[in-house]
Amino acid sequence: MRIIVTGGAGYIGSHTVLQLLEHGHDVAVYDNLSNSSPVSLERVQELAGREVRTTWGDLLDVEALDDFFDGFEADAVVHFAGLKAVGESTKIPHQYYVNNVVGTLNLLAAMKKHSMESLVFSSSATVYDPQNPLPLLEDMRRGATNPYGRTKQQIEEILEDVAASDSSWRIAVLRYFNPVGAHESGRIGEDPVGPPNNLVPFVSQVAVGVRPSVRVFGDDYDTPDGTGVRDYIHVVDLAAGHLAALEYLESHSGLFTWNLGTGRGTSVLEVIRAFAEAAGKPVPYEIVERRPGDVAVSLADPSKALRELGWKAVRPFELMCADHWRWQESNPQGYPST
Numbered sequence: 444m445r446i447i448v449t450g451g452a453g454y455i456g457s458h459t460v461l462q463l464l465e466h467g468h469d470v471a472v473y474d475n476l477s478n479s480s481p482v483s484l485e486r487v488q489e490l491a492g493r494e495v496r497t498t499w500g501d502l503l504d505v506e507a508l509d510d511f512f513d514g515f516e517a518d519a520v521v522h523f524a525g526l527k528a529v530g531e532s533t534k535i536p537h538q539y540y541v542n543n544v545v546g547t548l549n550l551l552a553a554m555k556k557h558s559m560e561s562l563v564f565s566s567s568a569t570v571y572d573p574q575n576p577l578p579l580l581e582d583m584r585r586g587a588t589n590p591y592g593r594t595k596q597q598i599e600e601i602l603e604d605v606a607a608s609d610s611s612w613r614i615a616v617l618r619y620f621n622p623v624g625a626h627e628s629g630r631i632g633e634d635p636v637g638p639p640n641n642l643v644p645f646v647s648q649v650a651v652g653v654r655p656s657v658r659v660f661g662d663d664y665d666t667p668d669g670t671g672v673r674d675y676i677h678v679v680d681l682a683a684g685h686l687a688a689l690e691y692l693e694s695h696s697g698l699f700t701w702n703l704g705t706g707r708g709t710s711v712l713e714v715i716r717a718f719a720e721a722a723g724k725p726v727p728y729e730i731v732e733r734r735p736g737d738v739a740v741s742l743a744d745p746s747k748a749l750r751e752l753g754w755k756a757v758r759p760f761e762l763m764c765a766d767h768w769r770w771q772e773s774n775p776q777g778y779p780s781t
């Protein structure tokens with residue numbers, strides 16, 4: 444297939460582009476590099492031994508987007524591009540809505556214009572209402588609690604309306620749980636700009652000595668050890684979910700939603716211990732106040748993806764830590780600046 448990938452230079456995007464190339468697909472990336480490095484795709488090309496077409500452009504630049512679509516006739520689009528920091532989204536909500544929601548609307552218009560109606564969209568477990576029972580199933584209530592999450596929720600709603608209005612659309616909405624880890628080569632991985640907001644990249648930077656200690660946000664939750672429990676998923680398994688979804692869309696029209704998680708929970712203290720083990724060094728931490736907006740537990744029921752896509756996350760948490768650490772240790776400052 445010929446696949447367009449927006450945000451393909453980013454963390455999940457680069458791992459997905461690599462797998463697409465490895466499976467023989469031709470890939471064109473459209474990325475504004477606002478939170479990614481072009482080096483990721485140089486390395487993806489080295490690893491795959493194949494080339495990726497890259498265009499450094501913004502989804503808000505309608506003319507550039509149109510030119511890009513004119514230049515690459517694709518069978519499907521995988522849409523990762525978007526802003527994704529919860530804290531930041533509460534400070535600059537307007538930018539989040541414009542970037543994520545308007546960016547997606549522009550993408551949909553460009554797709555329709557070029558008669559390309561197959562789309563895989565990066566959504567998030569954050570769209571679920573925190574009042575839902577656990578584990579989370581795809582048909583449970585949405586109720587995002589911050590502007591970032593609401594951009595994902597609104598895009599899901601837009602995609603549902605679009606798919607309902609016109610049966611030529613084929614849309615997969617993938618709700619990611621907590622992606623961690625890196626490709627086994629250690630050549631590509633997560634490279635956050637500034638202090639990481641998420642736990643595993645933070646722990647990883649402490650282990651490598653870039654930061655002094657991890658702040659554990661609360662140890663009085665109703666969980667076995669009192670710290671927050673999440674469903675961490677290896678980014679390589681997550682990337683494989685996109686290929687499974689693309690394949691499914693080849694023979695199904697309409698809109699489909701799938702959780703991509705493992706169904707297994709790991710607490711903050713378990714993360715710190717497992718990571719210290721993988722890195723072979725202690726990871727200092729201190730217990731601090733809860734982080735506002737956090738839930739005690741988030742856990743996927745991933746059985747729908749297994750049933751319908753034949754996809755399942757197979758990499759255990761220890762491997763997520765070992766792979767994340769290999770990337771961090773060989774790239775302590777992330778990608779080199781260009």
Ligand code: UD1
Nearest residue numbers: 529567569621640641642645658659660671673711736737
């Ligand atoms: C966060 C976002 C979520 C987003 C996801 C992307 C919030 C409230 N939610 O999810 O919308 O989709 O990232 O991966 O930001 N923790 C610490 N110390 C840290 C960082 C985190 O103790 O320095 C704890 C948190 O309290 C939580 C767990 O680690 O219990 C995981 O946190 P994080 O990696 O930020 O993921 P989420 O909160 O699940």
